[in-house]
Amino acid sequence: MAHVTIIGAGIVGACCARFLQKSGHETTLIDRVEPGMGCSFGNAGVISTPGSSVQPPSPGLLKDIPGMLFERDGTVTVRWRYLLRLAPWLLAMARGCTTADQKRTGEAMASLLSGTTQAYDTIVRGTDADKLIRRNGSLGIYRTEEQFEDDRPRREMNAALGATQDELTTEELRQLEPSLSDAVTRAVYFPLAYSTTNPAMLTRGLADESRHQGGTVIQAEVLDIRIENGKPTAVITDQGEHPVDKLVIAAGAYSHRLAKMLGIRVLLDTERGYHIELPEIETRLTRPAIHYELACGINPMTDGLRFAGTVEFAGVDAPEHEDRAKSIWRRSKDILRETSDAENPEMTTWMGRRPTMPDFRPVIGAAPGVADCWFAFGHQHLGLTLAARTGEIIGDLVSGRDTGIDLEPFRADRF
Numbered sequence: 001m002a003h004v005t006i007i008g009a010g011i012v013g014a015c016c017a018r019f020l021q022k023s024g025h026e027t028t029l030i031d032r033v034e035p036g037m038g039c040s041f042g043n044a045g046v047i048s049t050p051g052s053s054v055q056p057p058s059p060g061l062l063k064d065i066p067g068m069l070f071e072r073d074g075t076v077t078v079r080w081r082y083l084l085r086l087a088p089w090l091l092a093m094a095r096g097c098t099t100a101d102q103k104r105t106g107e108a109m110a111s112l113l114s115g116t117t118q119a120y121d122t123i124v125r126g127t128d129a130d131k132l133i134r135r136n137g138s139l140g141i142y143r144t145e146e147q148f149e150d151d152r153p154r155r156e157m158n159a160a161l162g163a164t165q166d167e168l169t170t171e172e173l174r175q176l177e178p179s180l181s182d183a184v185t186r187a188v189y190f191p192l193a194y195s196t197t198n199p200a201m202l203t204r205g206l207a208d209e210s211r212h213q214g215g216t217v218i219q220a221e222v223l224d225i226r227i228e229n230g231k232p233t234a235v236i237t238d239q240g241e242h243p244v245d246k247l248v249i250a251a252g253a254y255s256h257r258l259a260k261m262l263g264i265r266v267l268l269d270t271e272r273g274y275h276i277e278l279p280e281i282e283t284r285l286t287r288p289a290i291h292y293e294l295a296c297g298i299n300p301m302t303d304g305l306r307f308a309g310t311v312e313f314a315g316v317d318a319p320e321h322e323d324r325a326k327s328i329w330r331r332s333k334d335i336l337r338e339t340s341d342a343e344n345p346e347m348t349t350w351m352g353r354r355p356t357m358p359d360f361r362p363v364i365g366a367a368p369g370v371a372d373c374w375f376a377f378g379h380q381h382l383g384l385t386l387a388a389r390t391g392e393i394i395g396d397l398v399s400g401r402d403t404g405i406d407l408e409p410f411r412a413d414r415f
């Protein structure tokens with residue numbers, strides 16, 4: 001059995017630690033902040049099921065890019081200042097928009113999504129974190145019948161990939177979630193989806209559990225990685241040096257910087273997303289509802305009602321634009337009866353960096369050309385969903401077991 005150091009204590013790193021421990025390995029999680037304070041802090045909390053959430057890059061997205069440059073408030077926006085740096089990523093995305101690429105990505109993602117809720121069950125059952133998991137499905141919602149019909153191709157693709165989904169009429173939707181206002185007319189129900197009522201606490205709970213099981217959690221920033229004889233032997237942090245036996249990089253949107261320390265170029269960028277949270281508004285909503293047109297997920301959480309979403313291309317280092325978070329509120333408040341008439345309620349705002357590759361597939365597998373080192377990052381809009389399954393795969397890889405899944409589509413050197 002090995003000692004595995006994991007850089008990044010977001011949901012992906014924490015799940016890796018738990019699965020590695022289940023395989024008998026010792027673990028050290030290293031993060032510059034407390035576990036769960038990165039992108040895993042403020043997401044919409046949806047743990048999707050196979051096929052319910054696959055959306056490969058499409059030619060439509062490219063067509064929309066000029067508009068994204070001018071619409072600061074749009075659901076997807078590109079900051080002018082970042083355009084030049086984003087260009088190689090955008091070009092790679094553009095090259096991968098063919099129907100064949102979409103099919104390959106769809107199938108690869110469906111294979112990864114398979115077993116993801118079961119993977120969560122494996123690590124949360126019997127722990128305090130289990131209380132943070134809801135097992136009552138999720139909804140995809142539409143304002144109009146026309147939008148519902150326009151989105152049919154996505155549902156057909158997802159059905160072909162194995163999605164369990166029920167189309168709901170307005171009446172069925174009202175019965176299931178009376179909180180949804182008349183601004184919503186149709187929905188798709190994903191009965192097998194899970195969700196969490198607090199993604200930050202879920203991540204912290206898993207990291208704590210790794211500690212209870214004998215693992216170590218260190219708060220330090222990794223500044224460099226020492227390589228000797230083709231394998232990592234130490235991580236150099238702002239708190240000193242830590243020897244390494246085996247290494248997993250799960251540093252979310254910063255993982256390309258860690259990969260660079262190993263001499264590996266990875267075409268990772270970030271789709272920044274925002275949330276607002278309303279601590280004082282009571283809701284009868286019982287499961288997350290994702291509004292596709294607004295790119296927004298609404299989820300009642302332990303600390304308040306959360307509206308999370310939007311995409312902003314501005315790089316990892318740009319400051320947060322608080323007004324983008326508030327624009328989520330302006331666009332989405334009429335979706336729930338409890339918020340439609342609420343004026344200036346108390347709210348907190350947050351920004352997180354989704355780690356995204358140009359083909360929207362994560363990077364999972366051995367670091368190319370470096371022994372005893374694995375990558376687990378780039379999970380874009382599905383990082384919470386895919387974290388447990390990724391942890392399971394990393395546990396298999398480090399232990400030398402067959403993962404039972406084709407990892408070729410997730411290679412780091414595919415671009």
Ligand SMILES: Cc1cc2nc3c(=O)[nH]c(=O)nc-3n(C[C@H](O)[C@H](O)[C@H](O)COP(=O)(O)OP(=O)(O)OC[C@H]3O[C@@H](n4cnc5c(N)ncnc54)[C@H](O)[C@@H]3O)c2cc1C
Binds near residue numbers: 009223
């Ligand atoms: C608005 C929004 C809504 C979302 N909704 C959903 C959803 O409903 N369902 C879903 O599945 N996904 C969702 N996502 C995506 C999901 O949140 C991310 O994919 C996921 O959190 C990524 O997890 P991670 O562990 O890879 O990254 P992170 O949580 O960011 O963790 C990476 C960690 O690495 C650390 N790190 C980086 N560099 C270093 C270094 N040099 N030294 C030490 N530590 C370092 C960071 O501090 C960070 O804590 C959403 C995202 C956003 C922004």
